Each structure stands twice: as structure tokens, then as C-alpha cells.
Amino acid sequence: MDDSIRDKLVAVKQAWARAGRLLTGKADPDHDMRLPPGQRLVTNWPVLDLGIQPDVARADWRLSVDGAVVNRLDWDWQALMAQPQIDDVSDIHCVTQWSRYDNRWRGVATAHVMALAQPHPHATHVVLHGYDGYTTNVQLDHFVDEDCLLAHTHDGAAIGREHGGPVRAILPRWYLWKSAKWLKRIEVVAGDRPGFWETRGYHNEGDPWLEQRYG
Numbered sequence: 001m002d003d004s005i006r007d008k009l010v011a012v013k014q015a016w017a018r019a020g021r022l023l024t025g026k027a028d029p030d031h032d033m034r035l036p037p038g039q040r041l042v043t044n045w046p047v048l049d050l051g052i053q054p055d056v057a058r059a060d061w062r063l064s065v066d067g068a069v070v071n072r073l074d075w076d077w078q079a080l081m082a083q084p085q086i087d088d089v090s091d092i093h094c095v096t097q098w099s100r101y102d103n104r105w106r107g108v109a110t111a112h113v114m115a116l117a118q119p120h121p122h123a124t125h126v127v128l129h130g131y132d133g134y135t136t137n138v139q140l141d142h143f144v145d146e147d148c149l150l151a152h153t154h155d156g157a158a159i160g161r162e163h164g165g166p167v168r169a170i171l172p173r174w175y176l177w178k179s180a181k182w183l184k185r186i187e188v189v190a191g192d193r194p195g196f197w198e199t200r201g202y203h204n205e206g207d208p209w210l211e212q213r214y215g
């Protein structure tokens with residue numbers, strides 16, 4: 001996708017955010033209690049990105065955990081695989097109104113990563129950076145929730161390039177835009193720093209149960 005198309009795509013999404021589009025607030029009496037308001041269930045897995053899908057081989061993948069930490073981490077694939085691995089099954093909720101149930105993720109718990117890095121006492125947030133330049137911010141205490149992980153495997157298969165492989169963040173309690181794909185860097189910061197979509201009209205937190213889509 002060329003830059004002008006990409007700019008246009010971003011502009012359209014920004015305009016939707018301004019208009020509060022997809023903000024339904026509707027209560028559906030037949031609503032499945034597992035489905036947050038305004039969502040519909042899909043069984044496929046839509047792909048969303050900025051028009052760039054970085055091609056990062058496992059052998060070339062690197063992750064740094066830096067910023068307000070006592071121990072900076074610089075991991076390659078072997079270092080990631082040498083950590084304790086966890087499995088977690090969770091639902092995906094995308095702000096564009098689709099949800100996908102029972103995703104089985106395997107990877108390294110973010111709580112484990114942060115326990116090794118040791119954030120400074122004044123650290124409040126993390127900014128996740130992707131190989132495509134994407135960023136998203138999340139509160140440090142939310143980032144280390146027990147169901148959050150740096151995932152490399154989905155339903156038993158390596159996460160494909162289009163879905164953010166070799167490694168993406170998974171933060172199931174938040175709209176999927178918080179789950180950075182092609183993860184490259186976890187920057188620990190003192191004070192909030194809104195990311196790509198958060199500075200373009202998306203909600204700063206993004207709780208699907210509170211329908212924190214825009215604003």
C-alpha cells in the first residue's frame with residue numbers, strides 16, 4: 001500500500017473516531033453475555049494494520065525492554081524461548097465491532113518479563129512499539145495482568161506474519177488495538193504517553209465492556 005492510500009485510510013478512521021461511529025450504546029435483549037456491547041461474533045480472523053506487514057524472521061527478531069527499568073532486556077528468539085511459557089485462552093474484541101472467542105495463545109507472561117526488567121517505582125505505563133512503527137500505551141498494572149502475554153503461537157500454530165508474528169502482545173481485556181503486533185520494544189515510562197491510535201481519536205484505555213471506543 002502506498003503512502004497516500006495509507007494516509008487516506010488513517011484519515012477515514014480518524015474521522016469515524018471524531019463522529020463516534022460504531023458507538024452503539026444499544027442494549028440487545030438477546031445479547032450473548034459473553035459479547036461486549038456493540039460487538040458481533042466472527043469465526044474468521046480479520047487482519048488490521050497500517051498497510052505494512054513487516055517481514056521479521058524468528059532468527060532476526062529482537063525485543064528490547066527499556067526506559068524506566070533497573071534491568072534492560074535485549075532478547076532474541078532463543079532468549080524468549082528460554083523463558084517459562086504459558087498458555088492462555090481468551091476472547092478478542094476489536095473496536096471495529098468483531099469479536100472472536102477462545103483464542104489459545106502461547107508465549108511468555110508479561111508479568112514475568114516485567115519481574116525481570118524491574119520497573120522503577122515511578123514507572124506508570126508501557127509503550128509497546130511494533131516493527132512497523134506502530135505504538136500503543138497501556139498502564140503498567142494492566143500490562144502485567146495474568147492473562148497478558150508476549151505470544152508467538154495461536155491455536156497451536158506460529159502466529160502468521162499478517163497477525164503480527166513472530167511475536168505480538170496479547171492484552172485480552174482491552175480492544176485489540178492495544179495488542180501490538182510485530183513487537184519490537186517495550187518502553188517503560190513514567191507518565192502516560194498515548195500511542196498511534198490514542199492520539200488519533202481512539203480512547204486512551206479501550207475497555208470493551210465499557211465501550212471505550214473513541215474519545
Ligand SMILES: Nc1nc2c(c(=O)[nH]1)N[C@H]1C(S)=C(S)[C@@H](COP(=O)(O)O)O[C@H]1N2
Pocket residue numbers: 045046047048049050094095129130131132133134162163164176177178179180181182183
Ligand atoms: N504493530 C502493529 N500492531 C497493531 C496494529 C498495527 O497497525 N501495527 N493494529 C492494531 C489494531 S487497530 C488491531 S484491530 C489489531 C489487529 O490484529 P489482527 O490483524 O491480528 O486482527 O492489531 C493492533 N496491533
Ligand SMILES: [Mo]
Pocket residue numbers: 048094095096176177
Ligand atoms: Mo483496530
